[in-house]
Amino acid sequence: MIKKILVGISSCLMGENVRYNGGNKRLDFAVDELARYIDFQMICPEMAIGLGTPRPTIRLVQLENKVELRFSEDNGEDLTKRMEEFAKQKVASLEHLCGYIVCAKSPSCGMERIKIYNERNEGFQSNGVGLFTKQLLEMMPWLPVEENGRLNDAALKENFIERVFALHELNVLRESGLTRAKLIGFHSRYKYTLLAHSQPKYRELGLFVANIADWGSLEDYFIAYRNQFMSLLACCATKTNHTNTLMHIQGYFKKKLTLRQKEELTQLIALYRQGVQPLLAPITLLKHYLAEYPDEYLAQQSYFNPYPEALRLRYGY
Structure with missing residues (x-):
């Protein structure tokens, strides 16, 4: 259970x-x-x-x-x-x-x-x-x-729920026993989620993760990482950041998609940026291509499934 x-x-x-x-x-x-x-x-x-x-x-x-x-x-x-x-x-x-x-x-x-x-x-x-x-x-x-x-507010609601589920995953990781590999793996899974919230802060947090070996206590490191990670997520994601993130992910499929598929995806991302389509639309298409052309790194990204889809939080913006 x-x-x-x-x-x-x-x-x-x-x-x-x-x-x-x-x-x-x-x-x-x-x-x-x-x-x-x-x-x-x-x-x-x-x-x-x-x-x-x-x-x-x-x-x-x-x-x-x-x-x-x-x-x-x-x-x-x-x-x-x-x-x-x-x-x-x-x-x-x-x-x-x-x-x-x-x-x-x-x-x-x-x-x-x-x-x-x-x-x-x-x-x-x-x-x-x-x-x-x-x-x-x-x-x-x-x-x-x-x-x-x-x-x-749709954006504030989505941001809050995303943070709740992310903190839960971080707490479960802590309860399972902290290791450097687990913490680095967790951070890697949240790459695109964090990029959608703040690219400058993502780079700052990346430097902090790169120096994990300098910490004698993993518990102390966890507490410091948790504070920075949750502070970053508290910055509401923007259409501009989501658009950049979607285009970055699109790059993984550039050698696999047909010209028509590339144009369709590019157009859908543009429609999201313009406010015509919700975020769910380009993400759904990317998940479809991910199923068709599997990529292990992308498949484990929290960006695609940050919380239960049944909550329908990506429909409203």
Whole structure:
């Protein structure tokens, strides 16, 4: 039986009635689609620190040089210490996760643009981060973290899922016992995936891999590599980078395809670059040619199958 990938998620996004108003913010993509491949670890920080449901609303408040978490009513109880202590303790136990989906706009779970009110609870600025998610991002900088609202964007959704599955593979490699050969092989498998995200950063990471023999501890090397690898993947792939990657792969077949086949592939890549065809179209044709003209190096590239095809993430852009 294949072990499912473990991903953290705000409980309300799984349909749990834990919000301040006794309701939820069910994320259909997680419950109806991702749950086939992923085991979700549900966490509601507000319930975890003893707040019931329904409950008074809470907010971030700027007091001198410190942002505090307080109930929204005037002079509301300060919940900052309770939330920070819980977050630090909980996040320290989450290294097994391969991703995390947080609830947008939440003063505990929001990832960005959270309202921070002034001491008089009048004006606000939208540049805060939920206190739990703040600890998550600081303590696990390599972890793919995304908000439910941002997952409505096709490119951001694909980027997040790609990172989740890549981190899972990297974690499985670590659990199997680290060797230089395994780490170099992993990096080689992700060549075209990384090129589609950032060519300059791919070259930088390549130099880091080339110096693996200089590291006395493979565990220390793994941690440093993981941080750089996941940081690179966090850069969203672009049409320009995908086009260059597709053309690079096309070069493997230049001596095998007929003139008509070459023209068809070139035209399909051009249509993708122009936004007429989705990324899936040229990749499907390349996979067809790969089946017809096998190449061992290309066949093991993650670029062709970064996650289950049934998720249909390459249809929308």
